Amino acid sequence: MPQDLAAPAPVAAADPAPAAAAEPPAGTPAKPPPARRDPYFDNAKYLTIVLVACGHAWEPLTHGGRAATAAYLTVYAFHMPAFALISGFFSRGFDMGPGMVRRLLTGVVVPYLVFETAYSLLYRWAGDDPDLPLSLLDPGYAMWFLVALFIWRLTTPVWLSLRHPMPVAMALAVFAAVSPNLGGDISIQRVLGFLPFFVLGLKLRAEHFARLRTRRVRMLAVPVVVAAFGTAYAVAPWFNATLLYHSSSVTEQGLPRWAGLFTTPVLFLGALVLTACFLAWVPGRRWWFTALGAGTMYGYLLHVVIIKASRFWDWYDHSWLYTPLGQLVVTAVAVGLITVLCSGPVRSVFRFVVEPRMSWLFQDRTDAGKRATAAAPPR
Secondary structure (H helix, E strand, O other): OOOOOOOOEEOOOOOOOOOOOOOOOOOOOOOOOOOEEEEEHHHHHHHHHHHHHHHHHHEEEEEEEHHHHHHHHHHOOOOOHHHHHHHOOOOOOOOOOHHHHHHHHHHHHHHHHHHHHHHHHHHHOOOOOOOOOOOOOOOOHHHHHHHHHHHHHHHHHHHHHHOOOHHHHHHHHHHHHHOOOOOOOHEEEHHHHHHHHHHHHHHHOHHHHHHHHHHHHHHHHHHHHHHHHHHHHOOOOOOOOHHHHOOOOHHHHOHHHHHHHHHHHHHHHHHHHHHHHHHHOOOOOOOHHHHHHHHHHHHHHHHHHHHHHHOOOOOOOOHHHHHHHHHHHHHHHHHHHHHHHHHHHHHHHHHHHHHOOOOOOOOOOHHHHHHHHHHHOOO
């Protein structure tokens, strides 16, 4: 997955061969038609990263307005679960083969090492904390998702081999919620907390998404989202948003341990319903933003620098930003920013760290095949 947070959706392209083309010799296997990206999933990935950027941009506004807090809670209830679910859907073919492992290392591990180090240096400089430790086992801010994605991908063969993987994944998520001493290394709380969504994505098929894209489901999704926003508005003054982060146990958030037995399944079901509503309204045809779905990794990694800069340099220290007009301006800026960061020119500039080829690190599979053939005993 070097080019985005979820691999492209291959779809057979209808491109008939010219009539004048010579027919292949008898016995020659037919070549499969070229694959192209499914615009539906590219649209879903772009719209999801837009919600991620809006959620991060809205966070300071939650201290000054109930409506902004309600919007923040509604988005945070499902946008990362949706990311995990889509990532799981496109991880079904991960089989630990050399090509898969190479893409995992260059598309997830290398960007994590580069940007985690860069973010730590930014914290030291902009945050005036020169003694801040550089720990690659303690992901900062949004970097936890890359660690989670790496672990989820490595364990994909395990989940695919289980007869009933969802109960196991949910049990691990509940275990994380009720375990205050689980530790913070590699963001294990979040890795396990969002695991059920990834595992569910592994079990889904294209026809499951097609069932959501009907007029009936779309119409039902409207009152559901309105009800979710209304509920978020009602609980905004007292609800602890950290429950949606899955970054710590329930006891660390002031709740009794037994509460984790209920909060985890309830939050999972709520996020699943909202994710279904979101996916129902994702357009299935090509739009002006469809191509941006291939650059979600760029938007995810780069927007964090700007978000953290806004905190370090007090960009929100203006009272008018907390008015309805100011909140709309913040939202528009967040959407415009993430759109630019997913665009082709930005991808061209930062491809060397987000999608490095690193051919010098891996052996050529053609040469390796030749060596293996030469070393094979004669028949």
